[in-house]
Amino acid sequence: MARVLSLFRVQPLLALVDRSKPAYRKMSMDWRARQVFAAAVESVQPDTVVRQSIERRDDSVVISGQKFTLKHNLHLVGFGKAVLGMAAEAERIVGDHLVKGIISVPHGIQQTLRQHGRDHLLLKENSPIKVVEGAKHNLPDADAQEAAEQMKNLAGQLTDQDLLLVLISGGGSALLPAPVPPIVLQEKLDLTRRLAAAGATIQELNTVRRALSFLKGGGLVRHARPAQVVALVLSDVIGDPLDLIASGPTVCGDSRSEDVYSVLERYKLLDSLPSSVKEVLAKPNPWSDDTSENVFNFVVGSNSIALKRAGLRARELGFRPVVLSPGVCGDVRSVARLYGLLARLACAQDDPPPEVSAEVLKLGPEVGVQSWDLHRILKILEEGRTEGWGATCLLAGGEPTVELTGKGRGGRNQELAMRVGLELRGLPLPPDGPVFLSGGTDGQDGPTEAAGATTDGGLYEEAQTQGLDISSFLHNNDSYTFFSQLSEGQRLLVPGLTCTNVMDVHMLLIPPIPVTER
Ligand SMILES: Nc1ncnc2c1ncn2[C@@H]1O[C@H](COP(=O)(O)OP(=O)(O)OP(=O)(O)O)[C@@H](O)[C@H]1O
Numbered sequence: 001m002a003r004v005l006s007l008f009r010v011q012p013l014l015a016l017v018d019r020s021k022p023a024y025r026k027m028s029m030d031w032r033a034r035q036v037f038a039a040a041v042e043s044v045q046p047d048t049v050v051r052q053s054i055e056r057r058d059d060s061v062v063i064s065g066q067k068f069t070l071k072h073n074l075h076l077v078g079f080g081k082a083v084l085g086m087a088a089e090a091e092r093i094v095g096d097h098l099v100k101g102i103i104s105v106p107h108g109i110q111q112t113l114r115q116h117g118r119d120h121l122l123l124k125e126n127s128p129i130k131v132v133e134g135a136k137h138n139l140p141d142a143d144a145q146e147a148a149e150q151m152k153n154l155a156g157q158l159t160d161q162d163l164l165l166v167l168i169s170g171g172g173s174a175l176l177p178a179p180v181p182p183i184v185l186q187e188k189l190d191l192t193r194r195l196a197a198a199g200a201t202i203q204e205l206n207t208v209r210r211a212l213s214f215l216k217g218g219g220l221v222r223h224a225r226p227a228q229v230v231a232l233v234l235s236d237v238i239g240d241p242l243d244l245i246a247s248g249p250t251v252c253g254d255s256r257s258e259d260v261y262s263v264l265e266r267y268k269l270l271d272s273l274p275s276s277v278k279e280v281l282a283k284p285n286p287w288s289d290d291t292s293e294n295v296f297n298f299v300v301g302s303n304s305i306a307l308k309r310a311g312l313r314a315r316e317l318g319f320r321p322v323v324l325s326p327g328v329c330g331d332v333r334s335v336a337r338l339y340g341l342l343a344r345l346a347c348a349q350d351d352p353p354p355e356v357s358a359e360v361l362k363l364g365p366e367v368g369v370q371s372w373d374l375h376r377i378l379k380i381l382e383e384g385r386t387e388g389w390g391a392t393c394l395l396a397g398g399e400p401t402v403e404l405t406g407k408g409r410g411g412r413n414q415e416l417a418m419r420v421g422l423e424l425r426g427l428p429l430p431p432d433g434p435v436f437l438s439g440g441t442d443g444q445d446g447p448t449e450a451a452g453a454t455t456d457g458g459l460y461e462e463a464q465t466q467g468l469d470i471s472s473f474l475h476n477n478d479s480y481t482f483f484s485q486l487s488e489g490q491r492l493l494v495p496g497l498t499c500t501n502v503m504d505v506h507m508l509l510i511p512p513i514p515v516t517e518r
C-alpha cells in the first residue's frame with residue numbers, strides 16, 4: 001500500500017500553487033490522472049480479486065454462483081507473479097479446509113513484500129502452502145521446474161473427493177516449466193528465447209509452450225483427475241484467453257499441432273529445432289480431443305475490470321468516463337497517433353475536418369480497437385463537443401509494442417507518453433489539457449523503475465527549454481532517461497511494486513470544452 005500511495009506524490013505540491021493560475025489546473029489534471037491510475041491498480045490487487053470472487057458460506061464456497069462443498073479436502077497450487085497475494089487471501093478465506101499447497105512465485109518476492117510493508121500479501125507462519133521462489137529475470141529455471149514437479153505430484157495424489165484450487169497470473173508460464181521428455185529445460189528455454197527475439201507474440205509463444213510442456217495446455221487438469229479443479233485467473237493477455245494465460249494449464253483440448261508448426265515456420269525455426277523437440281512434436285497428441293470436464297475457470301482480474309474501476313474514480317473526480325477498449329496493441333507510433341487524433345476531435349471548437357474521423361476509423365483496427373468501438377467513441381466525442389458535456393476521461397488498456405532500434409533505457413508506456421506529447425504539440429487545445437497518462441499496472445515499464453509517464457501538448461517546448469532534444473531520446477528508445485531529466489522527473493509515474501499485472505492503462509483527460517454557437 002505504501003508504494004501505491006506514492007502515486008500521489010504530486011499531491012503535496014498543490015498546496016504551494018496559486019489555484020487561479022493555469023499551472024495549478026494542469027497540475028490538478030496530472031494529479032487526477034494519477035489518482036485514476038491508482039484506482040485501476042488497486043482494483044486488481046491480488047488479495048482484492050480473490051476476496052471479491054470467493055464467497056464463504058459455512059462449509060462451502062461460492063464462486064460466480066457456483067457452489068463448492070469443503071470437507072477438509074482442499075488442495076492449492078499456483079504460479080505467477082501475483083500468486084503469493086492471491087494465495088494469502090485464499091488462505092484467509094478457506095484456510096481451515098486447506099490440506100496442502102504449493103505455489104511458484106518470482107525470486108525474491110517475499111523479501112521485497114516484507115521490505116515494502118506489504119505483509120498482508122504473505123502467507124501465515126506455519127502455512128500448509130509451500131512457497132517456491134524461482135524464475136529469476138522472468139526465465140524458467142531449476143527452482144521453478146522443481147516447483148512444477150511438486151505440483152504434478154500433489155495433483156497426481158488427488159481423489160474424486162478432493163478439490164484443487166489453482167491460482168494463475170501472468171508470468172505463470174516461466175514459473176511452471178515442465179518440459180516433455182526428452183526435451184530438457186535449457187532446450188525449451190532456448191527455443192522460447194529465439195521465438196521472443198524474432199518478435200513472436202505472447203499468443204504465438206504460448207501456443208508453442210503448451211505443446212512442449214506436460215502441465216501446460218490442460219496438463220495440470222489431467223494430472224489432477226478425478227478431483228474437481230477450480231482455477232482463479234488474473235489475466236495479463238488481451239481478450240483474457242484462458243488457454244493462453246500462463247499457457248493454459250487448466251484448459252484442455254485447444255492445442256493443435258498445425259498451429260505449433262505454423263508458428264515455428266513463421267519464425268524460420270523449423271529446421272534448427274533440437275531433435276528432442278522434433279521427437280515430441282512428431283508424436284500424435286493423445287490429448288487433442290480432451291475436454292476440461294470437472295474444471296471451472298474464472299477470470300477474477302483483468303484489464304477491463306481495472307478500466308471499469310478507473311472510470312468510477314474518474315467520475316468521482318469530475319470526469320465523464322468513456323472506455324475505448326481493453327485490447328489496444330500494435331506499434332506505439334500508431335497508438336500515439338490514434339490518441340492524438342481523438343484529442344483533436346474532442347477539443348475541436350468547430351467541426352473538425354472529416355479526414356480526422358476517417359483516419360481514426362482506419363487506424364483503430366490496426367491497433368486492436370474494433371470499428372464499433374471507434375464509431376461509439378466518435379459519436380460520444382461529437383455529442384460532447386456540440387452539447388458541452390464537460391470534462392471527459394477516455395480510458396483504454398492493452399499492450400502496445402515498441403520496435404527497439406536504440407540502446408537507451410525506457411519502456412512502451414514512457415515511449416507512448418512521449419509520442420502522444422508530440423502528437424498534441426501545436427494543436428489548438430485549451431490551456432489545461434488534455435493530459436495523457438500511460439502506465440503498466442505491474443509498476444514496471446520495460447527494465448525501468450517507472451511504470452509510465454504523464455504528458456500533454458506542452459511536452460516539446462518544456463523539453464526544449466531544458467535543452468533536451470526529444471527526437472534523439474526517441475530515436476535511442478531512451479524514454480526513461482528523457483523523463484528522468486525533464487523537470488526533475490515530475491512527469492514520471494513511479495508507483496513501485498504493485499504486486500499485480502493486467503497489462504497497461506492509457507487515459508486521456510479532456511477538459512471541458514466551451515460550446516460554440518453554430
Ligand atoms: N528502451 C526501451 N524503450 C521502449 N521499450 C522498451 C525498452 N526496453 C524494453 N522495452 C519494451 O519493454 C517490454 C518488456 O517490458 P516488461 O518487462 O514491462 O514487459 P511485459 O510484457 O509487461 O512483461 P511481463 O508482463 O511478463 O512482466 C518489451 O515490450 C520491450 O519491447
Ligand SMILES: O=C(O)[C@H](O)CO
Nearest residue numbers: 170171172173245246
Ligand atoms: O505467463 C505467461 O505466459 C504470460 O505472462 C501470459 O500469461
